[in-house]
Every structure is written in C-alpha cells, then in structure tokens.
Amino acid sequence: MDTARALSANLASLLRREHSALGAFLVALADFDRRRAWMTLGHASLFAYLHRELRLSKAAAQYRKVAAELIQEVAAVGEALGEGRLCLTSIVEVARVVTAENWETVLPKFFGLSRREAMKVVAELQPHPAPPTRTIVSPVRTAPSEVAAGPAFALPALPLEVGPAGNCTPGSSSELTDREVNTSAPTHRPAEVVPLTADLRRFHLTVSDRFLKKLQAARDALAHARPGATEEELLEAGLDLLLEKAAKRKGLVSKPRKTPPPAKADHIPAHVKRAVWERDGGRCQFRLPSGEICGSTHQLEFDHIEPVALGGASTVDNVRITCRRHNIISARRVFGDDWMDRYAPGKASLPADTG
Ligand SMILES: [Zn+2]
Structure with missing residues (x-):
C-alpha cells in the first residue's frame, strides 16, 4: 500500500x-x-x-x-x-x-x-444556422469473402491523437460510437444522400483510390484559378464541363469566347515551362535549412531564380518551380521586406495557411 x-x-x-x-x-x-x-x-x-x-x-x-x-x-x-x-x-x-x-x-x-x-x-x-459542410475520407475495409455485400468498417477520419492525456476523460477522446464504426455502406450500394436542410444534403460516396488521386490532381491544377476550392466545387466544375460538352454536341451552346491571355514582361514560353516542370518533377524546389527541398505540390508557380526585374531571363536554367509561399519568401529575400511592402502589396503577406 x-x-x-x-x-x-x-x-x-x-x-x-x-x-x-x-x-x-x-x-x-x-x-x-x-x-x-x-x-x-x-x-x-x-x-x-x-x-x-x-x-x-x-x-x-x-x-x-x-x-x-x-x-x-x-x-x-x-x-x-x-x-x-x-x-x-x-x-x-x-x-x-x-x-x-x-x-x-x-x-x-x-x-x-x-x-x-x-x-x-x-x-x-454556437449552434450552426445550417449544418457544416464537410468532407471526410475514410478507408473502407471489407472482408475478402464478402467483397460484394459484406459489412464494411470505416476508420475514423479525424486524427484524435492524444497528447498529454492526463486531464482528458479516460478513453473518451478515442472511443467510437456504434454509429461511427458502421458509417460506410457496402460497396455495391448506391451513394447515400441525407437531407440536412432545405438546400443542403450530405452525400456519402464510396470511391477508389484512383478517384481520390484524380481529385487531388484537379485541386493542384486549379490551385491558382480556384484556391481553396472545396471538393464540392471541384466536382461541380467537372460536372459543368461534362454538361457543357453534352449541350454543345446538341448545338445548344454558342461558340466559346476567345480571350487570349495578355503577354507579360515575365512571360515564360510554353516549351520552357514544360522542360522546367519535367526537370523539377512538378514539385517546389525551394531548399530548406536542412538541405532537403520543400517538395510541395500545392499552389505551384514558375519562379525566376534571377528575378526579371534584375535582368533574369525566362530560360530553363533560370526558372524553377516553387510553391506560392516559397515564391514569396524568395522574393522577400531578394528585394527585402520594405520594397515588397511598398511595391508588391499583393505579396505583402503570405496566403492563409491551408495546412
Ligand atoms: Zn515550397
């Protein structure tokens, strides 16, 4: 004792x-x-x-x-x-x-x-006026003998990592209710739609890993045009393209507008972009203090190593890929914070952290 x-x-x-x-x-x-x-x-x-x-x-x-x-x-x-x-x-x-x-x-x-x-x-x-929209991707494990109709088991998608757990109610942070354990429908069932409000629906969909990879690729490709786009926005944009194509086939849509992008002083020719993209493997090349490269695939930009303003050319050797944040950090290192704040107010602060 x-x-x-x-x-x-x-x-x-x-x-x-x-x-x-x-x-x-x-x-x-x-x-x-x-x-x-x-x-x-x-x-x-x-x-x-x-x-x-x-x-x-x-x-x-x-x-x-x-x-x-x-x-x-x-x-x-x-x-x-x-x-x-x-x-x-x-x-x-x-x-x-x-x-x-x-x-x-x-x-x-x-x-x-x-x-x-x-x-x-x-x-x-803080009761929500409307239920929050959310996207949760959870792996579905199906027993080998029950691939077609067996019950599926979904792992929780939120990382409920327990830090210093001393003051947390024991077990409750990682306990799962029965409902959570059994959220996934068997793979052969159609997608499930749950009405939330007059206009909002929760949409449960079982997809392949291939589908998720394409979704991520679409998000990366559209990071500039639609930064922070939700899964719903990305998928809706894709559906709009399909519908537009179908309507065009039926002659319902007039010719698309043609607005060529204006040429800029720091224009990088397409063949240079292709070569740089291939060389850099579509990843941010900014070097971290540890010596490794950033490697991010999010919001990528073509960055002039020697800036155009200082006479740098748009050649394969002088262009690299960086993520948006590292492009800004590089510019600040070259031009200094004062100059950036005065002449590039749009780049005065880093974009919101997307994690
Ligand atoms: Zn980076």
Missing part, C-alpha cells in the same frame, strides 16, 4: 511536469509565431516548421499550431494548458469559440473535457 502510494505520487509529479513543459513549449511557440521566425528559417508556415523541422506528426503539429495562435490572442489558454486544466486535443474546438473578449466566461467550460465533449460545448454555444 505504501509503495503504491509512493509510486502514484511520483506519477502525479511527472504528470504535472508534462503539463508544465507542454504549456511552456506552447507559450514559446506563440512567441516564435508572433515573430514569424519560421519564415526567417525558410519554412512556408508554422505548421510546416513543426512538421518538417521539429518532426512532429501532422496531427501533433496542427494541434500545436492552433494552440500557439490562440495563445497569442488569449494568454490564459497557455496557462490552462500548462496547469493541465485544458486538454490539447480539445484545442481545435476551444479555438472556435474562445476570444479575447469572452475567455473569462467561456474558457472554463472546456476544462477537463475531451475533444468529443468539447465539440458538444461548441455546438451549444
């Missing part, structure tokens, strides 16, 4: 240190973000810094990024995490409703709650 008490006291002490270390880390991270120090180190975002330099998993990086941003607005969040009253896994929910104005009354409602419990508090505090 005495030994068990002593062991327990040691565990409690270790747990307090874990909470306190997490709180200190997040407060320091908030300061790091406030100074945009990740940009100075060549990273595209705080999330990229956490994932690539500190080697945190994407989920762990996302929780810490959200916490660091919230702490900059509400310092009490850092204290609550450090004291173990607030669970890091609930931070995404906390960030939805807690503000600099309301934290004194709203923040304590989340003390000791798991992520799922926090979701309920948010729903009570």
